[in-house]
Amino acid sequence: IEEIRQEKDNLRQQIEEINEETRRNEKLLLTGSEEFKPSSDSESAASNNADWEKMGKDEIEVEGVSSSTTTSETKDSSTSDGKYLRSERRQRGGGKVEMMEQSIQTEQFTQEEDIQINQDEMSNLLEQIAQLKEQISLEEINKGQILLEKERVIEQFFNKEKELKHLKDVLEELRKNSEEENEKRFEEKEQLKDLLKEKLEKIEGLNFLLEDYKREKSDFNDEIKFLKIEYERKIKEIEEYNCFEKEEIKKREMDKIEYLELENKRHLKDLSTLTSDNSELKSLLDYEHSECQKYYFKLEEFSKKLELALNENKNKDEELEIKNGRILKLESELGRLKEHLLGIEEISSKEAIAAEERETELRRQLREFQNKYENDEFTTSKCLLNYQNELEQLKINLQNLKKEKEDLTSNLNEKESSLAETKNALINLQIVLKDLADEQKSEKLRFEGEIKMLRDELKKEKQQIQQFQNKEELIQLTQTTNLDKLNYLESQLKIKNDLIDELENSLEEFRILQQQQELNLDDPKIFKNSQQLPATKKIDDSTLKQLFLSFFMAEKSKQPEIAIVMAKILGYSQEEQAQLQKAISTSTSSSSWFSFGSSPQPFSRKEVSLTEQFIRFLEQESVDNTKSMLALPPIESTPNRGFLLDESPSALRTSSSTDLKSILDS
Structure with a gap:
């Protein structure tokens, strides 16, 4: 099916190419076989030159058949002779009037000269058509440039709008950030004020304790002074008493003095504790005072920071004002750009209208040229007949391809039916396989239980076998040791026997050599043979x-x-x-x-x-x-x-x- 579709696409492409070629041939025929109709002023000359027109028509019909082959040559020649033809065009001026005058003058020329003149006129008309096409292409280029400028201005407009949105978002973020910072600073200020209040309350409590301590100290000093006065007074009274009573009084007074001294010591201890407490309170006061100073410095720093933040807010407000001014400028620029766009659109619309008018004029001229060359339809009809025949052949091919497609579709349907049957068979097989798998699983579980039992038995047997193997290894070790000893003894015996044999051989060889030495003294030949004997004998x-x-x-x-x-x-x-x-x-x-x-x-x-x-x-x-x-x-x-x-x-x-x-x- 995919191959058929590809062949269809190829056939469609071929048909489109054939249609394009037919259009090109029609255009070439229209441009290649042009005639000038006689004007109303030159009707008398045309009536006198009827024979010439008939000859020209016959020649144009002959040329129309071969126009498809000669158009490429005329195009190449037109490019080379463009300058010369332009100069002739300038000299002619009106164009049609001069050409008609030339047609009247060419009555006296021969047929060959008429053909050359017709060819020149054809080339001039082709150049005019080329100029018209160039004008159309230039107008299209101008339209494209205007559209590009319009798109560029629209893009600038959208970019400006995006910048404005971005600036607005930035302003909102700055405002939000400034508000959040102000709130945070206000909260910090309130927290510092609360801390200051707490510290001042603590300082007032400490001052109240100091005043109480001072009061107690003054009361204690007054009591001591009062006791001293009483002590002196009592001493005077004791002196006035009798000597008999003095001792008792002294004892009593001494006891009182001791008691008073003890109390004095106790009071001194209390004074020392109070002084230590006083020193601690003073240190606490100093510490609190230092902390108050620190908080005061922090407040000053915080106030400075607040001033800086206010200055920053002012600067940000100024920046916001500047940005607002920029935004206003950008909005003014946007308005100006919009006005410019409107002007460009008006200009482009005017130019488009002018271009459309030009196009209508050019099309009208082209229609006039087409009306002039209606006589060349015979050649185009022949080409069309040929193309129609080719199209019929292609249609026949398409029908054959459709038949093949139907055959393929039938084959596909058969294959799909077979596939469905195979799918059903596969489903049944899958069901059977599932049943078999379940049975295998059950059997597997049963076999696994049996295998576990057998493995346990094997383990027991292996343990027994290992015990027997260990016993065998011990026996083999004893055997190997005994065999090694025997081999060692046998090897020693063999070595000794070999040594004995070698000694006997050496003695025999030595005796033989002594005999040979005695003989070699007599015959040197025998000495040579005797050197070879020991090597060969033994x-x-x-x-x-x-x-x-x-x-x-x-x-x-x-x-x-x-x-x-x-x-x-x-x-x-x-x-x-x-x-x-x-x-x-x-x-x-x-x-x-x-x-x-x-x-x-x-x-x-x-x-x-x-x-x-x-x-x-x-x-x-x-x-x-x-x-x-x-x-x-x-x-x-x-x-x-x-x-x-x-x-x-x-x-x-x-x-x-x-x-x-x-x-x-x-």
Whole structure:
């Protein structure tokens, strides 16, 4: 369906392009085949020139068919000859009158000259049409500029309105902020006044307490003075009494004096407490006085801040007045802009009316030109017939496409029905699957319970198995320890047996070498053969053991060559070696790692095979053994013979084993 729609859109585009081409061809025909009708003044000349008009019409009809091909050439030529034609146009002045005079004068010219004149007239008319089109385009450009200016002025107007709104919002915010600040300052002022009142009340209470304290102090001093006077008076009375009574009186008076002294001390203590209280009250007064001074300074600062705030409010009011003045100016500018817009609209309307009048005039002229070239409809009718045929073909194609669309829609309906059936089947399957899932869940829960039971049993069995395993491990540890001990003892026995064998071999070789030395003194040839015999006759058992182990431990690619080396060392015949090689070649069909056997690829000169390396190793070992045995002193002369014989073979054995391991690893 989407492809059909795309094809429909493409067909519509093609039809639109065809219509545009037809319109262009009509315009080109109208502009390309123009004639000048004779005026009323030149009717006599036209009647005399009827033959010329017939010839011109025939030529115009012929040219009308080929006008679609020649219009592009005329346009190109018109651009190149524009200046020349403009100069001719200026010289002609009236245009139509001169052209008619030229048409009267061209009676005497030949047909070719008539054709050239007609072509010139056609080019002039085309230039006039181009000028009219240019004028129309200029007027449209002017209209666009006027509209752009109008839009720009409207945008300025809207921007000014936005600025005014913004300024009004700012003024309202400033007013709100100033009111809030004034309210806050008034509240703070009232709070400070309340605090001052409380502090003054406290100060008055303290002053009242001080006055009470002073009164009590004066009363106490008066009482002390009165007691002193009484004391002096009583002393005088006591002196007047008799001596007998003096002692009793003295005692009494002394008691009274002591009592009075105690009271005096008590009063002194009270005085000290009162003085301390007085000092504390004074300190409190000083503190309250300092706090009052601080509050007073704060009030002064607050008053200063209030004055500053009032000044700021005044400044803000002045700024508001300035902004209001600006707003008034902006409003005046807006009025002026509105008036300017109205004037521009009037001018634009006038210009639009003038442009419409010009357009009507131009259209009238175009209609006149179209009326002149109605005779060229024959060619356009042919083109239209061709286009109609093409349209019919396109309609047929559209019908075919519609049929295809219907077929596709039927297929879609069938597919939708099949989809609906499949959906129903899917729904049924989902229901069945849900039932199965529920059954599976129930079975799963049952199986999980059984699995838990089995897991518990498994845990118990695993614990038992672990206990048995621990017991087995203990038994195995004891067995391994016993086996290790046995292996250690067996290895020591083997080492001792090997040492004994090596010592026996070394003794035999030493005897043979002594005999050879005695013989070599007589024949040097025998000496050469004797150097080769020990290497070929006997080989160390440790090397054979290492070869045997390396055969099983080495890679599969190296095993065949190790087997061949062992065969050569053990003294197999050539036939047996050939059988071995055949068996190796059949077992390893791929390329061998060595230079002989089943490997077809030869080694490079730089590479050395394992057999060659092993032969060199045996030669070196035989030479080293001979040298070492030759260098040994005689057994009888050495008192530490056993130590030398125990030490030298092991050293040689270790060096040879390391060399052999390096060869096999390589």
